[in-house]
Amino acid sequence: MEYADLLIENHGKVVVIRLNRPKAMNALNDNMMNELGHALYQYDADPAVNVIILTGSEKVFAAGADIAAMANYTYADTYPGNYIGRNWEHILNVRKPVIGVVAGYALGGGCELAMMCDFLIASDKAKFGQPEIKVGVTPGAGGTQRLPRTIGKSKAMDMLLTSRMIDALEAERTGLVSRIFPAETLMEEALAVANTIAEMPVTVAMAIKDSVNRAFETTLTEGVRYERRFFHAAFGTPAQKEGMSAFLEKRKANFEGM
Numbered sequence: 001m002e003y004a005d006l007l008i009e010n011h012g013k014v015v016v017i018r019l020n021r022p023k024a025m026n027a028l029n030d031n032m033m034n035e036l037g038h039a040l041y042q043y044d045a046d047p048a049v050n051v052i053i054l055t056g057s058e059k060v061f062a063a064g065a066d067i068a069a070m071a072n073y074t075y076a077d078t079y080p081g082n083y084i085g086r087n088w089e090h091i092l093n094v095r096k097p098v099i100g101v102v103a104g105y106a107l108g109g110g111c112e113l114a115m116m117c118d119f120l121i122a123s124d125k126a127k128f129g130q131p132e133i134k135v136g137v138t139p140g141a142g143g144t145q146r147l148p149r150t151i152g153k154s155k156a157m158d159m160l161l162t163s164r165m166i167d168a169l170e171a172e173r174t175g176l177v178s179r180i181f182p183a184e185t186l187m188e189e190a191l192a193v194a195n196t197i198a199e200m201p202v203t204v205a206m207a208i209k210d211s212v213n214r215a216f217e218t219t220l221t222e223g224v225r226y227e228r229r230f231f232h233a234a235f236g237t238p239a240q241k242e243g244m245s246a247f248l249e250k251r252k253a254n255f256e257g258m
């Protein structure tokens with residue numbers, strides 16, 4: 001399917017969804033978020049795809065929610081209309097791994113969308129920020145919640161209250177991103193990471209993702225119990241048989257279709 005505000009690239013078992021509103025710094029508008037939801041659900045359900053990459057352009061992942069579209073909104077447009085709530089969180093329902101790849105700016109809603117990915121890979125030129133306070137609003141898609149859980153209260157408060165951007169090194173140091181690559185080789189490296197995951201059994205990847213996300217919603221005891229159910233269930237799957245046989249037979253496992 002053709003999208004107005006997204007570009008799709010297929011790389012074997014990895015699909016790259018690129019946010020694409022170059023004239024507006026990839027500002028996230030209603031149409032783009034609807035299209036993103038559509039694309040995410042489509043590839044999550046596609047048996048040919050094991051991993052999804054969400055990225056933007058070299059200059060910008062996304063510079064936030066579309067200020068031009070929001071500027072004249074009233075409360076009646078936002079709360080009753082469920083602005084943001086109705087189409088920004090489809091990504092949280094995706095069961096396959098979603099890697100956010102950030103080159104350039106990830107600001108406001110762009111940083112919040114990035115934080116909804118499973119993990120982030122950044123270019124050495126990436127910049128992250130929550131400058132909503134400068135345009136007179138609070139974050140609305142998890143900036144005050146996911147950021148402190150990820151980088152701690154002090155750094156998060158600093159970013160949220162001053163609107164200061166952090167660079168890739170600070171983002172990596174604080175745990176917001178998992179790896180940094182040079183801008184020139186970012187996509188190549190990110191695809192290599194994605195392909196490593198795509199060769200693993202996708203059902204196990206989905207269970208790990210499910211279980212890790214549970215850690216943020218429950219107690220340690222309940223979380224470990226949840227994890228153990230997946231571990232026990234793994235013994236009823238072809239992936240466990242193939243993985244353990246391959247190890248004992250000293251050959252590479254083939255998890256195709258598992």
Ligand code: HXC
Pocket residue numbers: 023024025027028063064065066067068069084105107108109110112131132134135137138139140141
């Ligand atoms: C609408 C935007 C935009 C945005 C940039 N543009 N960000 N349009 N919404 N969030 C537009 C500009 O108006 C301009 O349009 C064009 O993109 C290029 O932007 P410039 O500012 O000229 O580029 P540059 O000088 O390189 O600066 C890049 C930038 C800056 C640092 C990313 O654009 C910026 O600070 N943007 C706003 C960041 C922000 O405040 N984000 C939070 C938004 S609130 P023209 O037509 O002039 O060429 C938010 C709330 C989320 O996200 C809550 C719920 C999710």
